[in-house]
Structures are given as C-alpha cells and as structure tokens.
Amino acid sequence: MKSNATVTINAPADMVFLWLEDNDRLKKWVPNIVEDETILDTPDKVGSKFRQVYLERGKEMEMFGELTEYIENERMRLDITGDMFDMDLIYILTPQGPETSQLEQNTTIKFKGLMKFLSPIFSVMAKLGGDKATKVSLDRLKQMAEAEHKNT
Structure with missing residues (x-):
C-alpha cells in the first residue's frame, strides 16, 4: 500500500x-x-537505529527502524519494521523561500502474515479517506513548526 x-x-x-x-x-x-x-546513533546518521512504541486501540505496538538515507534539511528515509507490517518512509523537504518549506511524505507499507490478506481493504480505505492519518500528522507538524518559528 x-x-x-x-x-x-x-x-x-x-x-x-x-x-x-x-x-x-x-x-x-x-x-x-x-x-x-x-538504539544506535551513527556519526553520519545513516545506519542509526531506533525503537518506537505506539498505542493502537489500547494495545502497544513495538516498531524498530533504521535511517537509510539522510541529507540534512533536505531528505530522510526510514525503514521501519513491526509484527504486522514493514514501512518505507521518505520525507523530502524543499525550501520555497527563506521562510517557507514544502514537506512531502511518501509511505509504502507491506503487510505481513494475516494482515496481507486484508491489505486490499486497507488500500481502498486509504484511497477513500484520502490518507487521513498522514494528513492529520502533517497538519499537526505544520502547526507546531509554524508556532515555533513565529516565537523565534
């Protein structure tokens, strides 16, 4: 997906x-x-590893990730793996002038195990919902980054 x-x-x-x-x-x-x-912080960032825990429907979901691409202030790529799916996450940041930036997020999710059989349903739901979760996240990031910038 x-x-x-x-x-x-x-x-x-x-x-x-x-x-x-x-x-x-x-x-x-x-x-x-x-x-x-x-978990591991490398000097040039690529190869750095991390662990994240999410709370989904009252249950904790543990994910492990690695930073596979890093260009400071421009691009970051993460490979994240968990029990139910693996995720390839790319952030591309493009300056639109000295005070404005465009952030693009590209996500590829590969479901595992029984979740594989449900992936067509998730795919349709994401398309119909316009990737709502991603939009909500990025809108929150936008609000916080803009507020921080305004206060500097």
Missing part, C-alpha cells in the same frame, strides 16, 4: 527538519507514539 502527502509550512527548512529528527518533537506530532528511543 502506498500513500503520498504534501504540506506547505511557513517555517524555514532547517526548523521543519528538526521536527522530523528530534525525538521529543516527534512525539508531539506523530499520533499514538508513546515511546521513541535511539
């Missing part, structure tokens, strides 16, 4: 990028995340 979302943020790219890579900021805009810890 693939999804794509783009948002324009009234804040410079370097500030928006902080909201993608800083653990404390991430917890403020990513829905249902209750833990985000670095």
Whole structure:
C-alpha cells in the first residue's frame, strides 16, 4: 500500500527538519507514539537505529527502524519494521523561500502474515479517506513548526 502527502509550512527548512529528527518533537506530532528511543546513533546518521512504541486501540505496538538515507534539511528515509507490517518512509523537504518549506511524505507499507490478506481493504480505505492519518500528522507538524518559528 502506498500513500503520498504534501504540506506547505511557513517555517524555514532547517526548523521543519528538526521536527522530523528530534525525538521529543516527534512525539508531539506523530499520533499514538508513546515511546521513541535511539538504539544506535551513527556519526553520519545513516545506519542509526531506533525503537518506537505506539498505542493502537489500547494495545502497544513495538516498531524498530533504521535511517537509510539522510541529507540534512533536505531528505530522510526510514525503514521501519513491526509484527504486522514493514514501512518505507521518505520525507523530502524543499525550501520555497527563506521562510517557507514544502514537506512531502511518501509511505509504502507491506503487510505481513494475516494482515496481507486484508491489505486490499486497507488500500481502498486509504484511497477513500484520502490518507487521513498522514494528513492529520502533517497538519499537526505544520502547526507546531509554524508556532515555533513565529516565537523565534
């Protein structure tokens, strides 16, 4: 299942990028995340590993990830794996001037086990819902990055 979302943020790219890579900021805009810890931090970022825990319908879901691509203030790619699915997540940040940035999120999810059989249903639901969860997340990131920029 693939999804794509783009948002324009009234804040410079370097500030928006902080909201993608800083653990404390991430917890403020990513829905249902209750833990985000670095397992391995590499000097050039690529190869860094992390663990995240999400609360979904009252149950904890543990995910492990690796940063596979990193260009500061421009691009970040994450491979995330869990019991039910694997996810390839790409963020592309494009400055639209000194005070504005465009953030694009491309997500590919590969379901595992019994979830594979339900993937066509999830795919249709995502298309009909316009990838609502992604849009809600990015809108929250937009609000927080813009508020931080306004206060600097």
